[in-house]
Amino acid sequence: MLSLSVLQERIGYRFQDEKLLRRAVTHRSYAAEHNERLEFLGDSVLNCVIGYALFLRDTHFSEGDLSRVRANLVCEKTLHEVAKRIDISSFLYMGEGELKTGGAERASILADAMEAIFGAVFREAGFEAAQAVILRVYEPILSNLTPETFSKDPKTRLQELLQGAHLPRPEYTILHTMGAAHERSFECECRIEPLGIATSGRATNRRAAEQNAALLALEAVQAKIVHK
Amino acid sequence: MLSLSVLQERIGYRFQDEKLLRRAVTHRSYAAEHNERLEFLGDSVLNCVIGYALFLRDTHFSEGDLSRVRANLVCEKTLHEVAKRIDISSFLYMGEGELKTGGAERASILADAMEAIFGAVFREAGFEAAQAVILRVYEPILSNLTPETFSKDPKTRLQELLQGAHLPRPEYTILHTMGAAHERSFECECRIEPLGIATSGRATNRRAAEQNAALLALEAVQAKIVHK
Structure with missing residues (x-):
């Protein structure tokens, strides 16, 4: 087990009361003084900090975009990724018992401890200190957000566009499956009969191939609708 | 329409940039510069502020208690109550169109504007300023929280206790309905046959009468189980 001072270096915050940090990394299976209340607190600070970071990022993101992207950034999967990077x-x-059954690698336990650490910093030093820690550990994720992260996927956008124009849904079909099992490649078609549009997309899985075809179809539909 | 300076007095915060407040009280039916993004921001600040207030209140509340009570305090119904008190x-x-169909009295619209105001204060002056405004307008609600607010209701607790002891659910029946329509009073019975327990509770509505009966039954069951 590494010393808590290493953890403090990694998160970029030094506790006045190290017991608070210790509590944040104590699972309920270990002691009555466990991290669940701090996790509750950290979860709400995390939501607020990430929400604000996204809010500031671009004034064009709608409330729906913000909510969707935030949900992705504060979910267990992303928290687990953050927690692994600092080796919680x-x-x-x-x-x-928990250790023997692999608790120290369980995504939910690591994600909860990560949140509890945010809560502990907030408890001791307030919002801005917690914000600094969260933005630091989330930096690799926030700096990799692309405009696409904020958009709905192409299939959804295409369907909504067609619906708005009172047109039927597009039809997707697999045109080809190529390659051996471990290097399979799919080619999918997206067809919108009433507009005479048919596009195709390729990817290593069917869903991604459909999305690629939908993206091309989306552009074709937009061109048609604008030029009508 | 009242002046925005009145609203600023009521919330206890004066904006440097009054346009930000104006945006917070602008519904999307009125202008492109509407309050939805500020509402997103305000919602997350509200969660954090109320969560922290509950966290500090008593160290005995479990994470589950905290989550349940917070959900009650930040829901549309409670926000609407807060919004009405300052006459948003x-x-x-x-x-x-929205005005004609009663939009100015719609709970969701008032609750959203209330959140957007919290978001606007947070945007302009940071977490602690938003915290001060939220705690001020929530004061009547926070000061009325009782220990019971943190517990599950008696019917739920009774059912969970019986389930844990592999006993059937209690049966509730109305024994009497008394008084004229506007001053009706109900007497309900809660019966747990296998334990020979039957209690009765009275209240001005059926649900409350059942809860009162369940509370007495809960005490009776606990006494039996302990003395077995």
């Missing part, structure tokens, strides 16, 4: 599992206190 | 509807900008 090396600092966790947990009961024997 | 007198400050709203909305389109003609």
Whole structure:
């Protein structure tokens, strides 16, 4: 088990009361003084900090875009990714039973501890200190957000566009499946009969191939509708 | 329509940029510069502020208690109550159509504007300024929280207790309905046959009468189980 001072270096915040940090990395299987209340607190600070970061990022994102992207950034999967990057599992206190069954690698336990750490910083030093820690550990994720992250996927956008124009849904069909099992490639067609549009997309899985075809179809539909 | 300076007095915060407040009270039916993004921001600040207030209140509340009570305090119904108390509807900008169909009294529109105001304060002056405004307008609600607010209701607790002891659910029946329509009083019985327990509760509505009966039954069951 690594010392808590290493953890403090990684998150960029030094606790006055190290017991608070210790509590944040204590799972309920280890002691009555566990991290669940701090996790509750951290979850709400995280939501607020990430929400604000997205809000500031671009004034064109609608409330729906903001909510969708935030949900992706604060979900267990993303928190787990953040927690792994600073190797939270090396600092966790947990009961024997939990350890034996692989608790120290369980996504939910690592994500919860990550949130509890945010909560502990907020508890000791206030919102801005917690904000600094969160933006630091989330930096690799926030800096990789692309405009596409904020948009609905092409299939959804295409369907909504067609619906708005009272046109039927597009039809997707697999044209070809190529290659051996471990290097399979799919070619899908997206067809919108009433507009005489048919596009095709290729990818290593069917869903992605459909999305690629939908993206091309979306552009074709937009061109038709604008030039009508 | 009342002046925005009245609204600023009521919330206890004076904006440097009054346009930000104006935007917070502008419904999307009125202008492209509407309050939806500020509402997104305000919602997350509200969650954090109320969560922290509950966290500090008593160290014995579990994460589950905190989540449940917070959900009650930040829901549309409670926000609407807060919004009515400072008469948000007198400050709203909305389109003609929305106004004619009663939009200025719609709970969701008032609750959203309330959140947008919290978001606007946070945007201009940071977390602690928003916290001060939220705690001020929520004061009547926070000061009326009782220990019971943090517990599940008696019917739920009774059912969980019986389930845990592999006993059947209690049966509720109305014993009497008394008084004229406008001053009706109900007497309900809660019966747990296998334990020979039957209690009765009275209240001005059926649900409350059942809860009162369940509370007495809960005590009776706990006494039996302990003394077995």
